[in-house]
């Protein structure tokens with residue numbers, strides 16, 4: 182397969198840098214996508230993507246893998262809640278938070294619920310970004326199915342959601358705490374002055390050079406003492422190199 186040719190075409194067409202993604206995984210995923218539409222070469226696949234809007238969307242969905250849920254790995258979120266209370270709020274009543282690669286919005290809304298509980302009077306801002314504009318539209322609507330809210334307690338479902346048929350819609354108070362914006366972690370500039378950056382279950386798809394670049398930029402984007410919260414399979418082994426110290430298994434503090 183002429184992967185290089187395909188990467189160049191994808192970059193020109195979608196401004197997505199596939200070279201940042203782990204090559205074997207990408208290759209495997211692409212082969213599976215191509216076999217689903219019954220083609221054997223990237224040239225044929227590109228022809229389909231040029232003509233068929235549905236297939237373009239399928240390709241983007243497949244590449245961006247946007248599975249998510251509220252309080253993903255609940256015990257780790259509990260730890261985060263604790264750290265927000267003990268490390269961030271004592272220094273600052275109004276927190277600036279970034280949920281990077283937020284997918285359907287379950288992650289930034291989970292954080293909004295935590296803030297509503299631990300610091301309801303603060304003037305917090307939560308920026309939620311993703312490369313995929315279709316998923317951001319869904320995130321803005323704030324509609325979820327039962328499996329996506331399985332880690333939310335019965336009380337909090339009552340407090341923060343309205344059930345409409347088989348959908349659960351996040352209430353306006355929580356929605357108003359989150360601002361969604363399209364952002365590519367590889368190609369776009371990063372805002373600064375964050376108290377907390379949450380970036381989970383996306384860097385696993387990137388090669389190690391790109392991953393290191395992203396950690397350096399997160400470090401620059403955080404305030405001193407700010408926290409970086411990563412996914413449950415994404416421990417940063419060389420965190421000291423980037424200027425972090427470990428505050429718990431999946432939370433790092435900017436020194």
Ligand SMILES: C[S@@+](CC[C@H](N)C(=O)[O-])C[C@H]1O[C@@H](n2cnc3c(N)ncnc32)[C@H](O)[C@@H]1O
Nearest residue numbers: 245247249282284311312313365366381382383
């Ligand atoms: C598996 S989801 C993670 C969602 C959420 N953070 C969580 O842990 O539940 C990965 C998300 O990363 C996004 N993504 C992939 N490449 C990206 C990039 N280069 N920049 C920003 N987001 C990206 C995808 O669109 C997808 O929504």
